[in-house]
Amino acid sequence: MRRDARRNVERLATAAGQIFRERGLDAPLEEIAKAAGVSAGTLYNRFGGRDALIDAVMPDVVEAKVREAMVRAEAEADPWDGFTLYLTLLCEMQATDLAVSDAVSRRYADAKRLNEICEAQMDGVRGLIAKAHAAGRLRADFTAEDLPYLLWTTSTVVRATASRAPDAWRRALAFTLDGLRPAAAHPLPAPPLTAEQVHAVMLDLGAKRSGQGR
Amino acid sequence: MRRDARRNVERLATAAGQIFRERGLDAPLEEIAKAAGVSAGTLYNRFGGRDALIDAVMPDVVEAKVREAMVRAEAEADPWDGFTLYLTLLCEMQATDLAVSDAVSRRYADAKRLNEICEAQMDGVRGLIAKAHAAGRLRADFTAEDLPYLLWTTSTVVRATASRAPDAWRRALAFTLDGLRPAAAHPLPAPPLTAEQVHAVMLDLGAKRSGQGR
DNA sequence: CCCTAAGTTGAGGTGGCTATCAACTTAGAA
DNA sequence: TTCTAAGTTGATAGCCACCTCAACTTAGGG
Numbered sequence A, B: 001m002r003r004d005a006r007r008n009v010e011r012l013a014t015a016a017g018q019i020f021r022e023r024g025l026d027a028p029l030e031e032i033a034k035a036a037g038v039s040a041g042t043l044y045n046r047f048g049g050r051d052a053l054i055d056a057v058m059p060d061v062v063e064a065k066v067r068e069a070m071v072r073a074e075a076e077a078d079p080w081d082g083f084t085l086y087l088t089l090l091c092e093m094q095a096t097d098l099a100v101s102d103a104v105s106r107r108y109a110d111a112k113r114l115n116e117i118c119e120a121q122m123d124g125v126r127g128l129i130a131k132a133h134a135a136g137r138l139r140a141d142f143t144a145e146d147l148p149y150l151l152w153t154t155s156t157v158v159r160a161t162a163s164r165a166p167d168a169w170r171r172a173l174a175f176t177l178d179g180l181r182p183a184a185a186h187p188l189p190a191p192p193l194t195a196e197q198v199h200a201v202m203l204d205l206g207a208k209r210s211g212q213g214r
Numbered sequence C: 001c002c003c004t005a006a007g008t009t010g011a012g013g014t015g016g017c018t019a020t021c022a023a024c025t026t027a028g029a030a
Numbered sequence D: 001t002t003c004t005a006a007g008t009t010g011a012t013a014g015c016c017a018c019c020t021c022a023a024c025t026t027a028g029g030g
Helices: A003-023 A029-036 A040-047 A050-075 A079-096 A098-105 A112-134 A144-161 A168-178 A195-207 B003-023 B029-036 B040-047 B050-075 B079-096 B098-105 B112-134 B144-161 B168-178 B195-207
Strands: none
Touching: A003 A029, A003 A040, A003 A050, A003 A098, A029 A040, A029 A050, A040 A050, A050 A079, A050 A098, A050 A112, A079 A098, A079 A112, A079 A144, A079 A168, A098 A112, A098 A144, A098 A195, A112 A144, A144 A168, A144 A195, A144 B144, A144 B168, A144 B195, A168 B144, A168 B168, A195 B144, B003 B029, B003 B040, B003 B050, B003 B098, B029 B040, B029 B050, B040 B050, B050 B079, B050 B098, B050 B112, B079 B098, B079 B112, B079 B144, B079 B168, B098 B112, B098 B144, B098 B195, B112 B144, B144 B168, B144 B195
């Protein structure tokens, strides 16, 4: 690849990182091209489309953030504290970075690397959940497939309140977490989603234009 | 008004009712005009714009549904049962009628009648909450201003899962409700939104094009 | 320094939606 | 029946976003 082409790839990646973060993964690609100082055509030449751009930009960011959260969560002595800390950190990320919020609550069909990282993350969460279950600190009927409810909720609350009450999600999350302790448990009216359903639903979300996005 | 004009108003209102219900209050107005068998121009002639159309079509529907839910809720002997029944019915409406889902979780600046009805409904909910508080059956720190969190959550879950797991919201709601019992309560990290913040946020949501779209 | 493959550009086609308006049609009173 | 105010229409302009491509520019090897 020629030097100028490589330079443009880098500029585009940087711009995409910034703009995705500010406006979510549905941000107009033209905006990104403009921020990178190139034309939209170049963006398509270099990346081919939105999903490929996402897959070029997001995985590293997401993996780093998610890994750090996991490290901190696993450092907690109490499994419940670990579980809730992880969720809180995840929501914090969602609140400060719309790109992460989208990456974590949707799936983009052609962003393979990103999907793998998200799957890996889910496995990590399964571990946290298992530990909390084993310690009797998390209601037994909560499964990893229920996690998306939390992510969708936070993502919605965050987007709705970001400009007017940026900490509102903490309150909403606290209500939810209080429902996840064993003592709070009452029989649930429906079984959890299957992993396939979760995947399919998240793909649907990623395929829709405009999300809740600007 | 001429007879044909009145007839068109009726056709448009009927079509709007149907299409809003299926696709939400962001449905393309052209679609509605087409379903009514008139041109888009006529829709604008008769109603002037989306908000006016919403305000012409939705208030009666919403009021009827909300009133019935309130009647049934107030018929419950236990205030907690009343409160949760009301929320469940509200969510059921959201699940079966995207228009109601939008009407209840957003505000449209120029839909005055609808806004009044939503405000009135909020007052009813305040009553339910007060009774449940008085009976010690609802955690004391839950306020009417926290209700939107539930509505936003359900609205998101319903839209995401409608086509693949139409009952998923029941499980998500159950987790949430389990967090609202007094026994589940742990200190909350942030104060509730003010009524003004809730209003402003809901207006923002209504003003965005495409919501979770289609 | 020249030449060409690699790369960029920006204009333009596509599509979806909103909103308006001059030209046409029609209800219904006189 | 006639006439006109009321009403409808379809074309159109404006947005915004996606995506493509022929024409142009340039890096960098020979």
